[in-house]
Structure formats: structure tokens, C-alpha cells
Amino acid sequence: MRVGVLDIGSNTGHLLVVDAHGGAAPLPASSFKQALRLAEHLDDRGAVTQVGIDALTDFVSQSVGVAEDRGCEEMLGFATSAVRDAVNSEAVLAHVQEQTGVELAVLSGSDEARLTFLAVRRWFGWSAGRLAVFDIGGGSLEIAGGADEAPDVAWSMQIGAARLARSFSTAGTPTDDDVRRIRHEIRVEIARDAGRLLRAGAPDRAVATSKTFRSIARICGAAPSAAGALVPRVLDGAVLRERLPALLTMTVEELAALPGVSPSRAHQVVPGALVAEACLDIFDLASLEICPWALREGVILERLDQLSVLG
Numbered sequence: 567m568r569v570g571v572l573d574i575g576s577n578t579g580h581l582l583v584v585d586a587h588g589g590a591a592p593l594p595a596s597s598f599k600q601a602l603r604l605a606e607h608l609d610d611r612g613a614v615t616q617v618g619i620d621a622l623t624d625f626v627s628q629s630v631g632v633a634e635d636r637g638c639e640e641m642l643g644f645a646t647s648a649v650r651d652a653v654n655s656e657a658v659l660a661h662v663q664e665q666t667g668v669e670l671a672v673l674s675g676s677d678e679a680r681l682t683f684l685a686v687r688r689w690f691g692w693s694a695g696r697l698a699v700f701d702i703g704g705g706s707l708e709i710a711g712g713a714d715e716a717p718d719v720a721w722s723m724q725i726g727a728a729r730l731a732r733s734f735s736t737a738g739t740p741t742d743d744d745v746r747r748i749r750h751e752i753r754v755e756i757a758r759d760a761g762r763l764l765r766a767g768a769p770d771r772a773v774a775t776s777k778t779f780r781s782i783a784r785i786c787g788a789a790p791s792a793a794g795a796l797v798p799r800v801l802d803g804a805v806l807r808e809r810l811p812a813l814l815t816m817t818v819e820e821l822a823a824l825p826g827v828s829p830s831r832a833h834q835v836v837p838g839a840l841v842a843e844a845c846l847d848i849f850d851l852a853s854l855e856i857c858p859w860a861l862r863e864g865v866i867l868e869r870l871d872q873l874s875v876l877g
Contacts, residue, residue, distance in 0.1 A: 568595065569869070570633035571862045572626065572643035574670060576605035576704025576728050577777070577831060579625040582862050583636045588874045591688075592866045598632045600625050601830040604648035605704045605728035613654040619661060622649075626666045642865055643670045646678055647705025647726060673861075675722020679708035681864030683717040686773050688867055689859045695770025698763055700845050701860060702778040702838055704728035707756070709845075711763045719762040723755045727778050730837035739817055740836060748837060752844045760848050772851045774801060775860035777831065778838040783856050784826025785809065785835070791826075799856035803846040806839065813839055 567587070573580045583596035602625060607618025614622075626643070633641050649655055650672050663669050673681070683699045690697070699717070701708040705726040712718035730748055734740045740748075763769075774783070783801040784790065786809060813821070813836055822832035846854065 567639045568637050569866060570629070570636070570638035570641040571865055572629050572633075572641055572668070572670070573862050573865075574602070574604070574622065574626075574643070574645040574649060576646060576648035576706070576726055577601065577603060577834075578704075579622065579629070580862070581629040581632055583633065583638060584866060586866055586870055588870050592863060592870075596632070596636050598629060600628075603704075603728065603830070605726065606732055608648070608652065608732075611653055612651065614649070614652045614658050619658055622658070623662050623665050626662050626668050626670075630666055630668060640869075641668070642869060643668050644865060645670045645672050646861070647675070647703055647722075647724070647729075650674070651705065651724065675706055675708060676720045678703075678706070678861055679710040679720035679722055680717055681868060682708060682775055682861045683710035683712065683720060683864070684715055684867055685859040685861070685864035686775060686857045687715050688863075689857050690771060690773070696766065698769035698772045698849065698851075699857075700772075700774045700779070700842075700854065701776050702727055702774075702841050703776060704834070707841055707845075709756075709763060711766060711769060718766065721759055721762065723759075725752050725755050725841060727831075727834035727838035727841065730841070731834045734837075739815060745814055745836075745840070749840050749844070752837075752841055753848065756841075756844050756848050763849065768850075772849070772854050773857050774842070774845075774854040775857045778834065779842060779854065780856055781826045781828075781831065781835065782806065782839050782842050783854075785813075785824050785839075788826075788856060795858040801842065801846075801854045801856060803843075803852050803854075806843055806846070810839055810843060 580599040584592040710717035710720035788799040
């Protein structure tokens, strides 16, 4: 069956059209995405602004047309941290449904972590042993761990790259005070529940997913996306620590010129790198393997599992 997965993230709206069949890897057929930056379209109350609501509604409406043109039999729509945490979340979702006919499910943070973990498990297989999985989004960081398809532990923290970028005191290069404050905030938040993962001991495989980790790994020397999904990629902790001081001094324009960094996310590189460094340090990891599958693939895989049971 051909399925459209509509992912409304804190940074980007992404419609991924895939050919999905039980027992086979979902095969991407088409992709349509736009930078929405919902995590940055929040007012002082924590509500999505009218600008953000209009951008979201327009993107969902366009996505419906793309899905129809591509012959999608079903569309799975979901929203994550930025919509989930907004104080006007219900009103935003109701407006989108009224204008487009699309009902977006809001995933909890633990569900994000669980579904991402499922995707990573299916990608690496049972031979990977016990997994620790880290996912930096625009609005949140998800962590999960376990030896089965469902994680033993899975939780979410509001320290995504876009959310942290908003707290910088300047629009340009962060000050030393910015870096010190945000670095401490990140580490306190991660360390608070780190024991949930650490109690099981060192994982057999530590894995990172999603755009922020991929960009940071690319900056640190990982293969470009053009090399294909099957090329192994690693974020080396030693290389990240070596390059981080230079990243902290770069302007947004200089960051945007780095390999693997898109202009719309350049301002998120530094907070994303600080989160990545903290994950490596707090969980005593030398490196993180990069998995090309993440939340969207997890949503598809779970839906295929449901259809298999029903069939």
C-alpha cells in the first residue's frame, strides 16, 4: 500500500510518501517538506502565533494535494513537541482539521521515543543487542533504551535545538554566558533521569537519529547524505569536543556554510551540538552511530504491524 506520513515537527513539516508492505522496509517514493519553525512561532504565553497557525494550515492543505496526486491510500498525520506543548494546542488542531479535513494526532514525548526506538531496532536488527537511542528534535530530546522492540525506558525533555536557540540573548554568536547557562541547563535536565538508562549498564549499541544529529555528525566528518543510507555514519565524541570551540565562535552565516547544515537550521547547530556533547558525556559514550530511520519510519512500521494483526 502507498502511505503518506505527515510529520509536523517543531522545525519542519514533512510529508513522506512510502510504499509499505509487511515484512519489507518502507520504500520512500516522494517527499514534500517546508520549514515551519513552529518552536519559534510561540508567543510569551507559549501559544502558537497566528503566523505559525497559518503556515501549518497551508502546509497541511498542500500536503493533502500531494498525497492525492501520489496515489496515497492512507495518510498518517501527527504532531510533536511544538504543538503538543503549546497552550493553544487544541485550538490549533481544531483549526487545521476545519480548514483541511486532516486530524493530526499529537504524540506524547514517550511515544516519540518509543516509536523512534522501534525504527532503530528494525534498522539494526536483533544482532545490535541492547540499544540506547537519542533523538534531538526542534522542541525536545527523546531517550530510549532496551533489548526488545519496545524500549524498557523511554522519556522526553524540553531541550530541543530550536527551543534552546530561542533562549540565546543575541541573534548572532552566543555569548560565553549564553553557552555556560544553556550547557548547564541541558546537563541538569538530562542527568535528572539518566539513571533510568544507566541502571541497565552500557548499551551494546548507542544510536542517534534525526536531522540535528545527522548535521552534527556531518560537520564532524561523517559521509554526506549523497553517499546513501547504507553507508555507516558515526558521531565521534572526541571530534565533536575538538570542533565545538570553533562552532561557538561562528556566525549564523558561517554555520550555514558548513557541510550538512541547511540555512533554516544553522542557528540551531550550537545548541544541538551542546545537547549531543551532553548525551555523550553523561552516558559515558565514546561515539554515537547515526541511524537513517527515525520517528516517521517508526509510525509506518507500527501501522504495518497493526494491519498485519487485523489481516
